[in-house]
Amino acid sequence: MGHGPVGGALVGSVSRYLAVHQTGPLVVVRPTSSESDRIVVGLDVCPSGVPALELAQRRAELTGAPVHALHVVHAPDPFGAEPAAEADDRLLPRALHDVVDAARRAHPDVRLTVGVVAGRPAPALVAAGADCALLVLGARGRHPFSRPLLASVGQQVLHHAPCPVAIVR
Helix, strand or coil, X not given: CCCHHHHHHHHCCHHHHHHHHXXXXXXXXXXXXXCCCCEEEECCCCCCHHHHHHHHHHHHHHHCCCEEEEEEEECCCXXXXXXXXXXXXXXXXXXXXXXXXXXXHHCCCCCEEEEEEEECHHHHHHHHHHHCCEEEEECCCCCHHHCCCCCHHHXXXXXXXXXXXXXXX
């Protein structure tokens, strides 16, 4: 993805620059070894998760692909281990149940599944990208002054995902 891990961090890359400054959806396409047509979307409680889910479902309507919405329950891991196995989707926050229900009503022909995992968000999403055709994320920052920035999870996923990544504002 550009200049490699060290050079990319120091010099930056076109895709990272575009992801930070974009005003609409951006798709960074890279080769993938997965033969799956599945679309994975990071599902978050912030408002940027809704447009990401919408883009994933619109793409699925065009391709017939299934969509898997993945919510990561943050569990800090000081040893950097991989995320835990899928947990019960009853851990999904009520607000996200409402978002998923609305998405299913808006796109009734799309096969939408929901998963919840415990772990760190970026590694969990990168791992999910190993078996999908497209990984979709909403762009956000946690701080009011970070609007022009891409959140750290988005930066990590953009840099490490083994599949095409869509960033949606």
